Every structure is written in structure tokens, then in C-alpha cells.
Amino acid sequence: MNSGGRRLKQWLIEQINSDIYNGLQWEDEQRSMFRIPWKHAGKQDYNQEVDASIFKAWAIFKGKFKEGDKAEPATWKTRLRCALNKSPDFEEVTDRSQLDISEPYKVYRIVPEEEQKSVRTPVGSSTDGGEMDCSPDVEAFVTEVPPCFIGRQEGDGMRCDEMLSPQSSSDEYTSVLRSSHSPPEEGRSLVTALEWWQPASLSASAVPQNPAGSFTAGFSQMMICFYYGGQLVGSTVTTHPEGCRISPCPPALPHSLLCGPDSLQNIRFPSAELLQHERQRQVTRKLFSHLERGILLRASREGIFIKRLCQSRVFWMGPDPHCTPSPCKLERDAVVKIFDTSSFLQALQLYQEGHYPPPEPTITLCFGEEFTDLGSIKSKLIIVQISAVNCQQLLDTVAGRRSQSSTGNLELPQDVAADPMACVYQDLCSYQLPQRASCFRDNLPIPV
Template identity: 60%
Template sequence: MSNTGGRRLKQWLMEQIQSAQYPGLQWEDDSHALFRIPWKHAGKQDYNQEVDASIFKAWAVFKGKFKEGDKAEPATWKTRLRCALNKSPDFEEVTERSQLDISEPYKVYRIVPEGEQKNGKSSVMAMATTTSSGDITDMDCSPAELDELIKEEEGCSIQASPEYWSQGSINAFPLHQDPLPSGTLSSAFSQMMITFFYGGKLINSTVVNNSEGCRIAPQLQLGRGALYSSETMQSVHFPPAELIEHDRQRHVTRKLLGHLERGVLVRANQEGIFIKRLCQSRVFWSGLGEVGSQYSPIPCKLARDAVVKIFDTGRFLQALQLYQDGQFPAPDPTVTLCFGEELHDLSNAKAKLIIVQITVVNCQHLLEAVNMRRSQPYPNLEMSDNVATDQMARIYQDLCSYSGPQRPACYRDNMPITA
């Protein structure tokens, strides 16, 4: 595929930097490998369109997308240049050097030498954003991409309310009015293991114990996460791309992480796991959620800003009972998330750039306890002192004593705890 559009952008932008006509557009280093571009949001009180949108307006004029007398659309101007920079193989955002929380915010981009570009950026964009039907060679956004990015630009300065799980989703995300029973229920079912895989390789794991859940996102400048989550939530960061051994994979993963800035919100309780996608990038998931066939869930795409139940505790318990009775394979207590790329089935998950697996720790323990019981040579042997049985008894007692508004399915009210 031709990179003509990217070359036009590179030549034009270098000329604008050299001209010193645009405040804030300047070289970041003496070698002229990095440059700053002003990035003040239009919602700022001191925003001056003539100054702060000048470089974006110039690009719109150069592209023939704006002429004097047309309605001024600074958000659209800014989005068009942002999209061009993201699509061009000549540029790479250096997020760790960008400063977006200062009075005169800016982003930093690196000029990528041609020798590092290899196959260009078209494959990266196919994975990191929705497929564009526009003129890729001219580095334009498709109308759908443009609309989504403009909405993000117009909304990114709005502070999240304490109800960061939006009011419209309260019914989908259970808020318990009755006090939870004492014991393991209120804490154990909120405990999740978050595991990160880059290119099929295990990179990092972390445990979430916060009953308010967590926000999974790249590590950004101090304070930026407050835009998208609550202070009471636990922060879980994607591992840095620098941990990846192979140059090309590291380069592409770093690009993809740039589209995950807002991340996803995740929370678990005795009902299951709930997720809300905030990030620009596509996210696909596979697990025992509310959609798909009961035991062979089909990977689904997460809609943006919608609360989705991606793991249902009741369905897991039902499947676990069938497994214990020897009627079905073991259920999976883990949900798989694939960022930036479409996930057709789990067989090719290792080929994906970024895979995140979320495991309900208590459900994992239940599965292990059932496995221990199934492995006993004499299944009718009294096992009251068995660690697995004690653990199952404790968890089931808490589950079945819960009487909140959305009681999980105790798949057998009189389920025997001892064999």
C-alpha cells in the first residue's frame, strides 16, 4: 500500500514546525526526532481558538476540508490531524513524554525512520480501531472513525460523577440495598486475578481485592485517571510495551496501548463480573456471561460506555454441578478480553497482541475443590475435615444465605457438602 499520504503529512508538518508560526508546535529534542504539538481542550476557560486551534485549522485548510467563511469546528480540525498522525507510519506518539495536565498541554510525537516502519501502520490501525473505508493512502479518517473521535474529544474534559457506572445501567449492575451477610461473600466474590499476555506470553498478574472494582488502563500522567474512574477504585495498569522482546511486536503494542487510554472499568460481586468499556480501541470478550450459548460462549464485542455482565456466577455454579455429577466438562472461571483485535475463538488467542484474563478467585477455588473431591478414590468416604469440602461449605452457605434484590442461583438448595 502506498504511503503517499503519510509522506505529504510528514513534509507539511516539518515545514510548519520550522516556520515557528504556531504557538506550542516545536522540536522536543536537538536531533529533531521528537516534536511537541499543542493539545489544549476547547473546554478550558483560557482556550483561544485562534491560538490553540491554529495548527489544526491549518491542516484542515491544507486538506481542503475548511475554507474561510465555513463554520469553525475546532474539535473536528483537531480530530482530523490526530487521525492523520495515528494512521501515518511516519509518526509515533510518545505518551510518556506528553503533558496533558498542565496549563499549556501538549503531546509528543516521534518521527519514525523509514527503516523501522517495515510494513507500515495500516495493519496496526486495522487492529487498533474500527476498519476504515476511507482513503487510507491519504491518511484520512472514515466518517465513522471521525464521529467517534470527535465525541471523545468533546467529552474528555467532563469529570466522571461518583456513579461512574452510569445511572442508566444501575439495573444491569446490581447495587445491593440489603446488608450482605458476614463471612466471605462480600469480599471473596469481589476478588479477581487480572493476568496480562502480550503475544501469547505471560507478562504480569495482579490481584484486585477492592469491592468497588478496578480500572484497567495504561499508566499515564498523575491525575488523568480521575477523568474516567472513581478515587475508590483500584488502578490496574497494562504492563509497559518495553517488556516485549521483539522490536516489531513492541512497536505495534505500544501503538495499541495509545488507544487504550481510558481503559475499562471492571467490578465483581456474587452476581458475576461487570465491565464498562471506555477506551477508543475495540474490545472482544469470551466467558460465561449473559450472551452466547450456555457452555460454548461466542466471543462478543463490547459496546462503548455500556455495562455488560461478562461472567454470571449462577451459570458457573450450574455448570459446576453438572461437572461434579460427571455430566459436563469443567466450567471456566475465567473471562478473556482481547484488545484492539477481533477474537473469533480462544484457539488463536496466543497470536493476539494484548490478551487480559480475569478470574473470579472464589470460583477458581470452587472448581479446585470439586476437582479434589472427584479425585478421591472412595467418593463415599466421609470428608468433613477435608479442606476442599470446608471451603465449599463456607462459600455455598454465604451464597444461599444472601437475600438481596438479585439473589444468585444456588443451583441446588440442598446440595450435599460432604460426600
């Protein structure tokens, strides 16, 4: 039995029972789990004396810091994190951890000794936490704002290359273990969570009801493509009018409010085993552990709506960079309209008339990492692109027939009008749409 691990366990229990560290407390009455504060130094309200106190205490206990030394809160935090992760006495309970709130914290479980006996510890491994040779903290780029970049750039008290094992520091995919502050959340429209699954909530649209008969149901179809490290690893088309759930695994329990209604179409992220590089597979699997609750998507005649349930941060960018000049962060449990059908149809009319480039009915999601523009998505761990199927078909039809329509009005030649998709386009656009900008900038709740 490793004495270093025992020292950490006894020391940490003493600190929890002392009640002198703000946020360090027992999570349950049985005292089998505890909560440890986990605020990042990049937050505006970060107070080193309070938020780094438990990490500093561990550094002092281990002889890694004494009064008068340079304060290195990031180093203190990394040392305790590594010690916890390497010790057989502790196991993080990710379902209980909250890293995306104003006072973030992690929850760890104290693993009983009898349970540890069934788990072998590799020869030569240490649980004392004296060496910082543990793998990078995926939470740093999933839910927090890490203070430095991979490489030799100086960060908040330590270099990120010191957090990486020697064999992985040269791997190209360690460069994804970074992030930055979330951009302002502009160019999005919110719907209250209560409205999300009420049929009436998606009935009020700028596009009048049922101009194309049975074609209306087709608006629920979405093409979803998955890219890992810029490589297409899978795609599917949704078919359920109620929407879909995208997650690494099926929900654990039916009718679970944590994962949305069980009537949704379940779509799983493609396996990380499809990736060629072991380091990329490892980090992608780690990111999956923060995506368990996934996201919910629903497409209707109004557009495409999304709801983030997972712990990982998710950023999105719309089809028009003028509407969303920078990726927007999705707040957890907020319903956001990320694609607007009426705006697309207006842009499509302008494109047919030669006044506007072809509109794109595709939205890009980036999981765990912020991205600056669509040109940077090849370097990202997980990218999901969502296209409105009917809108894409309309675009293809108009683009293919555009040269045959020189007048630019909605009256198409008979051979063109015979095309079913052209008929739908004519029918939809024949209605008077409200006067508005050609891109979707609303920031108000969608009326019901």
C-alpha cells in the same frame, strides 16, 4: 523547511475554509485544530463520493489520480494519512478523535513553526506524502474494519503489504494488523452506566445475601493475567471491593469522570519492553495509545462487571462457549455482566454430580483485535484473562474432593466438610437458586 510540507499545510487550510467537504471543519475557534472525516469503506452507509472526497482531492492535487482512472479510496486515504503523519506541521490529537461512532473523524493540530524548531527532522525524511512508506495505521485494527489482510491478498484498492515498510513486512507481528466485522453482541447483560457505582446496583443477586459471613468480601477478588503475543508477562490479584481500572498509565487527573472514580485500584498493563521483538514492542506501544482511559472491572457476589472507556475496541469471551459461541464486542461506556456467579454455582453442582464438565470461572478479553476462539489468542497483541478467585477456589476444592463423594448430593464427608472452601460451597448451594439455563444468556438489564 520542506516545501512539500508547506504545500500540504496551505492546501489543507484552503480545503477546510472552502466548506465543500462534508465533515472537514475547524475544531476550535483559534483554528489551531481541525476535524477530518474518517469513515471506513467497509461500513454499510459508506458513500465514496462524500466520505472519500477529501482524500480523492489530495490524490488529484498530487497528480496521483485523474478522472477516468480506477477509483481507489483506500489508497487515497492512506496517502493523505501518511502525508499528515510525516509532516511536522501536523500532529494527531487522539484524545479528541472519535473513530468508533457512526460518523467517525480524526482531529489534527497544526503545529506552530516555533514549536517545530525544537524537533529535528531525520535526514532524508520527506513530509510530502508522495511515497507510502509510513507504518501501518494502528487505528485500522483498533477501531475500524480494514479491507484486506496482510500478505498478497487484494483489498480495497491496495494490498496491505504495500502499507508496510520492507523491513517489517516479514515480521510475524504485522499479521495482527487486520480485523473484521464485529460479531453480533449476544450472551451479555447490560447495566446502565448510572447504576454502575451505586452500591444498591449490585445487591440484587440470585445468590442470597451473606450465607458465608465474612467470606462475602472475598467475591471482590479477581486474578488478572496479561498475555502479549501469547506470552504471560504479568499477573495480579485485585483487592478493592469498589473494583479496579486497567490502563497503560494512571489517570491524568484525580476525580476524572473520563477514567472513573479515583477510589478504584489502578492496575497498569505490563510494559511493552518485556517483549523480545522490536516490531511487536512498537505495535503494542501504539495500541497502548488507544487504551489510555482503559477499562473498569468490578466483582461482587453477582459476578464480574466490565465497562469499556478506552478508544480501542475490546472483545470478550465467557467461560462457556455454549453461552457465548463467538466473542462479543464491548460497546464504549456500557456496563456489561461478563461472569454470572449463580450460573457458575449451578454448573459446579452438576459437575459434582458427574453431569457436567468442570466450569471455568475465567473470562478472556482481547484488545484491538477480534478473535475467533480461545485457540487463536496466542497470535494476539494483548490478551487479558480475568478469573473470579473464590469461584476458582471452589472449583479446585470440589475437583480435589469429588472422588470422595459418590452420592453427588451436597452432604460431604466430615473430613471434606472441614475444608473452609467446601463449607462455603455447601452454604452457597444450600439455597434454592432460580430455575434457569446452566449458562448465562440474559439480554435484559440487571434489576436493581
